[in-house]
Amino acid sequence: MPKRISLLILLLLFTNICSVPPLNGEGKRLTMILDNYPLNLDPRVGTDQASQRIQQILFNGLFKKTKNFGVEKDLLKEYKIISLLKINFFLKRGIYFHNGKELTSRDIIWTFNSMLSKSFKSIRKSAFKSIKKIYHRGRYGFTIELKYPDSALFYNLVIGIVPYGSKQNFFRKPIGTGAFIYKKSKKNILYFKANKKYFKHPPYIDDLIIKVINDPISRILILKKGKADFMINSVPPEFIESLKRTKNHIIDNYPGNTMYYLGFNLRDKLLKNRNFREALSYAINYKELMKFVMKGFARRAYTLLSPEHWAYSDKIKKYHYSLKLAKQKLKQSQIKHPEIEIKCANKEVSRKIAIALKYYWGLIGVKVKIKTLEFSSFYKDIITGNFQVYPLAWVGILSPDIYKYTLHSKFIPPNGANRAHYVNKSIDTLLDDAEKTYDLKIQKTIYEKAEKIISEDIPFIPLWYSDNIIIYKRGIANIDKYPSGEYYFLENIRKR
Numbered sequence: 267m268p269k270r271i272s273l274l275i276l277l278l279l280f281t282n283i284c285s286v287p288p289l290n291g292e293g294k295r296l297t298m299i300l301d302n303y304p305l306n307l308d309p310r311v312g313t314d315q316a317s318q319r320i321q322q323i324l325f326n327g328l329f330k331k332t333k334n335f336g337v338e339k340d341l342l343k344e345y346k347i348i349s350l351l352k353i354n355f356f357l358k359r360g361i362y363f364h365n366g367k368e369l370t371s372r373d374i375i376w377t378f379n380s381m382l383s384k385s386f387k388s389i390r391k392s393a394f395k396s397i398k399k400i401y402h403r404g405r406y407g408f409t410i411e412l413k414y415p416d417s418a419l420f421y422n423l424v425i426g427i428v429p430y431g432s433k434q435n436f437f438r439k440p441i442g443t444g445a446f447i448y449k450k451s452k453k454n455i456l457y458f459k460a461n462k463k464y465f466k467h468p469p470y471i472d473d474l475i476i477k478v479i480n481d482p483i484s485r486i487l488i489l490k491k492g493k494a495d496f497m498i499n500s501v502p503p504e505f506i507e508s509l510k511r512t513k514n515h516i517i518d519n520y521p522g523n524t525m526y527y528l529g530f531n532l533r534d535k536l537l538k539n540r541n542f543r544e545a546l547s548y549a550i551n552y553k554e555l556m557k558f559v560m561k562g563f564a565r566r567a568y569t570l571l572s573p574e575h576w577a578y579s580d581k582i583k584k585y586h587y588s589l590k591l592a593k594q595k596l597k598q599s600q601i602k603h604p605e606i607e608i609k610c611a612n613k614e615v616s617r618k619i620a621i622a623l624k625y626y627w628g629l630i631g632v633k634v635k636i637k638t639l640e641f642s643s644f645y646k647d648i649i650t651g652n653f654q655v656y657p658l659a660w661v662g663i664l665s666p667d668i669y670k671y672t673l674h675s676k677f678i679p680p681n682g683a684n685r686a687h688y689v690n691k692s693i694d695t696l697l698d699d700a701e702k703t704y705d706l707k708i709q710k711t712i713y714e715k716a717e718k719i720i721s722e723d724i725p726f727i728p729l730w731y732s733d734n735i736i737i738y739k740r741g742i743a744n745i746d747k748y749p750s751g752e753y754y755f756l757e758n759i760r761k762r
Contacts, residue, residue, distance in 0.1 A: 294470070294471045294472040294473070294761060295471065295472060295473040295474075295475065295761075296471045296473070296474050296475070296495050296496060296742075296759065296761055297475045297476075297477060297493065297494045297495050297496070298474065298475070298476050298477070298494065298495065298496045298497065299476075299477050299478075299479055299485050299488065299489065299494045299496070299497045299500055300316055300476055300477070300478045300479075300500060301478070301479065301480060301482070301485065301500040301613065302314070302315070302316045302478065302480070302613070302641050303316060303454060303478045303641075303642075304316040304317040304319075304320050304456075305317050305642060305645070306437045307320060307321060307324065307437050307440040307448070308428070308432075308434075308436045308437040308440060309321045309325050309327075309425050309426030309427075309428065309442075310377065310380070310381040310386070310388050310390060310391075310425070310428065310436075311387075311388045311390065311437065312437070313389060313390060313683075314645060315659070315661040315662075316478075318661070318662065319751075319752070319753045320456070320476070320753070321426050321442075322426075322444070322752060322753045322754055322756075323444050323445055323446045323458070323474070323753055323756050323757065324426065324440055324442040324444040324446060324447075324448055324458075325426025325427060325428070325440075325442035325443065325444050326340050326341050326361075326426065326427060326442065326443045326444055327340050327341065327423055327424040327425050327426055327427060328340060328341050328342050328355065328374070328423040328424075328427070329342065329420055329421075329423045329424050330424055330754065331424055331662070331664055331748070331750065331752055331754075333747075333748055333749060334574075335523075335574070335575050335576065335663075335664055335749075335750075337420050337421055337423075337424060337664070340424075341357055341358060341361060341369065341427060341443070342355055342356065342357060342358065343356045343357060343358045343359075343406075344356050350412075350415040350702075350704070351398075351411060351412045351413075351414070351415065352409065352410075352411050352412070353409070353410050353412075353419075354403060354407065354408075354409050355374075355407065355408050355409070355410065356403075356406060356407045357369065357370070357371060357374070357406040357407070357408075358406075358465070359406055360465065361443050361465045362443065362463055362465070363429050363441050363442065363443055364441045364442060364443070364447045364448075364461060365429065365441050367429060369427065369443055370405050370406060371402050371403070371404070371405060371406060371407055371408040372402070372430050373427055373428070373429055373430045374400070374408055374427055375400050375401070375402065375408060376428070376429075376430040376431065376432070377425075377427050377428050377432075378394060378397065378400055379400065380428075380432065380433075381394070382394060382397065385434075386434060387434070387680075389649065389679060389680055389681070389682060389683065390425070392671065392677055392681045392682040393418070393422045393425075393667075393671065393682075394422060395413075396412045396413055396414055396415075396416035396419065396701075397410060397411075397412060397413070398411045398412055398413045399411050414701070414702065415701060415702045415703065415704070416701055417667070417700065417701050417702070417703060417704055417709060418665045418666075418667030418670070418701065421664050421665035421667060422665070422667075424664070426442055426444075427442070427443065428440075428441070428442070429441055443464075443465065444461065444464070444757075445460070445461055445464045445466070445469045445756065445757035446458040446459065446460060446461055446469065446474055446756070446757075447459050447460070447461050454477065454478040454479065455475060455476070455477050455478070456475070456476040456478070457473070457474075457475055458473070458474040458475070458476070459472065459473055459474070460472050460473070460474075464757070466757065467757075469756070469757050469758075469759075470744070470758065470759065470760045470761075471759060471760070471761055474756065477494060480612065480613075482501070482502045482505065482614050483505075485497065485500060485501065486501065486505050486508075486509065489509075489515070489737065490509075490512060490515075492514075492739075495738060495739045495742060495761065496736075496737070496738045496739070496742060496759075497736070497737045497738070498734065498735070498736045498737075498751060498753075499522075499524070499732070499734055499735055499736075499751055501735055501737055502614045502615065503559070503560045503561035503562070503563045503735070504561055506519075506561065506563070506735065507561075509737060514739060514740055515737055515738065515739060515740070516737070516738055516739075516740060516742075517735070517736070517737050518735075518736045518737075518745075518747075519563055519733045519734060519735045519736070520733060520734055520747055520749075521565065521572075521574075521731070521733060521734075521749060522572075522731060522732055522733055522734040522749055522750065522751055523571075523572040523574070523575070523662075523663055523731055523749050523750050524659050524660070524661045524662070524731065524732045524734075524750070524751060525567050525570055525572070525659060525660045525663065525728060525729075525730075525731055526564075526567070526615075526619070526657065526658070526659045526728075526729040526730050526731075526732060527567070527657070527658065527659070527660065527726050527727060527728050527729055528546075528619075528623075528655055528656070528657055528726060528727040528729065529648065529653070529655065529656045529657075529658060529685055529686060529726050530543060530654075530655060530686050530725060530726055530727075531651060531653055531654050531655075531685075531686065531687065532686050532687050532688055532689075532725060533651070533687045534654050536601060536604055536606060536654070537606075537654060537655070539599045539601060540723065540724065541595045541596070541598040541599035542595070542596065542599040542601055542604065543724045543725075543727075544585070544591075544595040544724060545592045545593070545594075545595035545596035545599060545630060545632075546592075546627060546632070546727070547585040547592075547724060547727050548585055548586075548587065548588045548589070548591040548592035548595060549587075549589065549592035549626045549627055549629065549630050549632075550585075550587060550623070550626050550727070550729075551587045551626060552566055552586070552587055552729070552730075553566075553587070554587075554622075555619070555622050555626075555729070556729075556730050558618065558622055559615055559618045559619060559622070560615075560730065560732060560733075563732065563733040563735060564730040564731060564732045564733060565730060565731050565733075566729075566730055566731075567728040567729055567730050567731050568582055568584050568721070568728050569582060569717050569720075569721070569728060570660060570663060570668050570669065570672070570728070571663065571666060571668075571717075572663075572731050572749070574749065575663075575666070576706060576710065577666035577706075577709065577710050577713045579710075579713065579714040579717045579718070581714055581717070581718055582717050582718050582720075582721035583718070583721040583722050584721070585724070585727070589629060589630065592630045593630050593631075596630055596631065596632070603631070603633070604631070604632045604633065605632075605633040605634075605635070606627075606632065606633075606634060606635070606654050606655055607634075607635045607636075607637055607653075607654050607655070608620045608623060608624070608634055608635070608636050608637070608654070608655045608656065608657070609637050609638075609639060609644060609647060609648070609653045609654075609655070609656045610636065610637070610638050610639075610644070610656065610657055611638070611639060611640075611641045611644040611645070611658075612638050612639065612640055612641065612644075613641065615657075616638075616657050616658075617636075617638060619657040619729070620636045620638075620657060621636070623655075623657075624636060644656075648685055649679050649680075649683075649685065650679065651679065651685065651687065657729075659732070660672075661750070661751065662750040662751065662752065663750065664750065666700070666709065666713050667700075667701070669693075669697055669713065669716060669717075669720070670697040670698075670700075670701065671683050671684075672684055672685075672686075673686070673688050673690075673693060673697070673720060673725060674693070674694055674697050674698075675688070675689040675690070675691075675694050676694070686725045686726060688723070688725040690719065690723060692719060693716055693719055693720065693723075696712055696713075696715055696716040696719075697716060699712050700712040700713060700716070734747070734748075734749070734751050741761060741762040742759065742760070742761055742762075743759070743760040743761075743762065744758045744759050744760045745759060746758065
C-alpha cells in the first residue's frame with residue numbers, strides 16, 4: 267500500500283493534472299496568486315495595481331466602483347449636493363475598523379486632511395486639489411467645500427478610509443473597515459483573516475492567503491499542484507492552452523479595460539519631436555504584436571477609455587501599421603541615426619513588448635537598447651521621469667478625469683501622473699472645462715475634442731485592452747466579474 271501511494275504522488279507531480287485536496291480544517295482557506303508584490307497598502311499612497319486591488323479588501327471608501335464604470339455609495343448612507351461647490355455627506359452607522367473603533371466623520375476628515383498636508387508624500391493628493399475644506403456635521407456627517415466644481419470628485423472618493431491618527435508609516439500595519447483583516451506578511455506571502463464584524467456580512471472564507479510569485483511558470487505549476495485556488499490576470503496568455511487541458515480548473519476570460527500603452531518622455535530631445543513619435547507608432551505591427559504577446563486575449567486600443575465607457579470617442583486619429591508612413595515620418599523628423607532605450611519591468615508581457623519593439627523599430631533604422639528592471643525599481647524610474655520609453659498598463663480606469671490626471675500640465679509628477687511631461691494649453695483648457703460641469707452630455711462633447719487633439723499629438727501610444735483571465739479550482743463560486751478586474755468579489759467568494 268505505501269508503494270502504491272508513493273507512485274501515485276509521483277504521478278501527480280509529473281503530470282501536474284490534479285490538485286492536492288485541502289488538509290483538515292483548510293476547507294475555508296483560499297489561496298490566491300499575484301504576480302507582483304503590493305508596494306504600499308496605505309490607500310492614500312499605493313497606486314500600483316497590486317496595492318490598489320488588495321486595498322479593496324482591507325478598506326471601504328465613501329463610494330465604490332460599479333461594473334458599468336460608475337460609482338455607488340459604500341460607507342455613505344446619503345449625500346446632498348447643496349451647490350456646485352458644497353456637498354453634505356452622511357455616513358452609515360455601526361461600521362467599525364479592524365481595531366474595534368467605530369468609523370465616524372473624524373476618520374473621514376483625517377484621511378483627506380492628512381493626505382493633503384504638505385508633509386505627506388503621495389501622488390494621490392493631486393486628485394483632491396479641488397477640496398477647499400472639509401468639516402464635521404456631527405458624529406456621522408461632514409461637508410466638503412470645493413475651490414472649483416469637480417466633476418470627478420465622486421469617482422475619487424472611492425479611496426479607502428483610514429482611522430484617525432494614521433501616519434505615513436501606516437502601511438506597515440494597515441487597518442480598515444473592509445471584509446478582510448491584515449495579519450502579517452512573510453517573505454512573499456500575505457496573510458489575511460475574515461472580518462467577522464464586517465458591516466455588510468462576514469466573508470464566506472475564514473482565511474485568505476496571497477502568494478506573490480514573479481515567475482509565470484512557477485505560478486502555473488503551483489496552481490496545477492493544488493497549492494493555490496485562484497488567479498486573476500496573473501497568467502501569461504501563452505499558458506492558457508496548456509491549462510485548458512486540466513480537469514480541475516475552470517478558465518474564464520471576458521473583455522476588460524486594462525489599457526496597455528507605451529509611455530514617452532517628451533522632455534527627451536528625440537521624443538519631443540512629434541514626427542519621430544508618429545514614425546514609432548506607424549512602425550508597430552499591432553495585430554502581430556497582440557498575437558505575439560496576448561495570444562488573442564486582447565483588443566486594439568486607441569484611447570485611454572475603452573469603447574464601453576460613456577465618454578469614449580471614435581472621432582480620433584488612429585495609427586495603423588505602415589512601414590512606408592513610418593519611414594516617411596522618420597525622414598520628416600530630420601533625426602539621423604536615432605538611438606533610444608526602452609525600460610521594461612521583469613514581467614513576461616513587458617519584456618515581450620520591448621523585444622518586439624526593438625525588432626519593429628529596427629526595421630526603420632531606430633537602434634533600440636532594452637533595460638529590464640525589477641518592478642519596484644522600474645516603477646520608481648517611471649514616476650521620477652528617468653526613462654525615454656516604457657511599456658505599462660493603466661488598470662481599472664473609471665473616470666474620464668484620467669485624462670486630466672495623466673495629461674494636464676499641472677499634473678506633472680510629483681503632482682500627478684503626467685509622466686510624459688506633456689504640455690498643451692488647449693488640452694489644459696478643455697480638461698478644466700470638463701471639470702466644471704456635472705452634465706455628462708456636456709462632458710462627453712468636451713472629452714471628444716480633447717481625445718481628438720491628444721490622438722494627433724500622440725504623447726503616448728495606446729496598444730490594447732487586455733481581457734480579464736480568471737483561473738480557479740472547481741468548487742470556487744461567487745466570482746463576480748468586473749470589466750476593470752476589481753477584487754470586491756472576494757467578500758462574497760465561496761469555497762466548497
